[in-house]
Amino acid sequence: MKFFENNCTFEYSWRDVSIANWRKYCAWNDRCSHVIAVDTVSRRVEPSTGVLITERLITCKQSVPKWLLRFIGGTEVSYVHEISEVSRENQTVTMRSTNLTCAHILSVQETVIYSPDKDHPETKTNFSQHAQITAYGAFSRICNTIEDWSVERFDQNAKKGREGFERVLRMSREAFAELKADVSKIPEVISS
Amino acid sequence: MSASLAPECSPAKEKYDNCFIKWYSDKFLKGDSTTDDCKPLFDEYRKCLQIALKEKGLDKMLDEARRNAEERELRKEQGKH
Numbered sequence: 001m002k003f004f005e006n007n008c009t010f011e012y013s014w015r016d017v018s019i020a021n022w023r024k025y026c027a028w029n030d031r032c033s034h035v036i037a038v039d040t041v042s043r044r045v046e047p048s049t050g051v052l053i054t055e056r057l058i059t060c061k062q063s064v065p066k067w068l069l070r071f072i073g074g075t076e077v078s079y080v081h082e083i084s085e086v087s088r089e090n091q092t093v094t095m096r097s098t099n100l101t102c103a104h105i106l107s108v109q110e111t112v113i114y115s116p117d118k119d120h121p122e123t124k125t126n127f128s129q130h131a132q133i134t135a136y137g138a139f140s141r142i143c144n145t146i147e148d149w150s151v152e153r154f155d156q157n158a159k160k161g162r163e164g165f166e167r168v169l170r171m172s173r174e175a176f177a178e179l180k181a182d183v184s185k186i187p188e189v190i191s192s
Numbered sequence: 193m194s195a196s197l198a199p200e201c202s203p204a205k206e207k208y209d210n211c212f213i214k215w216y217s218d219k220f221l222k223g224d225s226t227t228d229d230c231k232p233l234f235d236e237y238r239k240c241l242q243i244a245l246k247e248k249g250l251d252k253m254l255d256e257a258r259r260n261a262e263e264r265e266l267r268k269e270q271g272k273h
Contacts, residue, residue, distance in 0.1 A: 019217050022209075025194040037197040039205070039241055041254060043212075043234070045225045052220060057245075057254065059197045079250065081257035088221060096261070100253045 002147040004131040004154045008162060009124050012169050014091050014116040017125040020172045021093060021114065024165055034062045052086040068149060091116050106146060107134045129158060198244030204237040
């Protein structure tokens, strides 16, 4: 079993981050081309807590080294199941995901939490990512190699994920500013 | 917004996603989650998606993942007590 951890801070409010998070894998994000589709399978607001629970299926296409392809049966498309919870009251977004593909060989369990920064709750948002990676098999050496490869890939994707998400946040802010500028022009048009 | 795993469902998904983002930012985050404005659009998208999931055999995979997730939550809850 191996662990992966990653923490960073985004210079945007929790509100902005939580909105942009739904757009994380859109065309604005040119760094996450390994995610080819994101489907919402179910969604509900828990009546007692007001928490928004969303279940998604994420489709990825990644280049996998030949030695690993032999173990996983030759497929490069893989699926990830994600359950997320947004608590307005606690101002947290918690996303838990697991791999559906090759689950008998490798288990990857990831938890991501977005929460307001303690010192700058209005302007900054903390991102924390934690993953537990376990390879199953009779040969511990092979398991170790698979686990190491997965951790390394996690690290690469985390870096790309951050860069891509920064771009989505920036584009969202710009789009919103343009929208506001357009709205402010309306009275002029009407009065003229 | 991102595509659907079934290209034929992407138009319905896009309509739903746009509706959801609006509801999420204008209503949910402001404390109003009593109405489900996007339900008709979600139903339409879901109808399309369910067929695709079945065809690809992903519906059963999802059921199992759901059960496993519930079990994990349960174990965690029990661990706390």
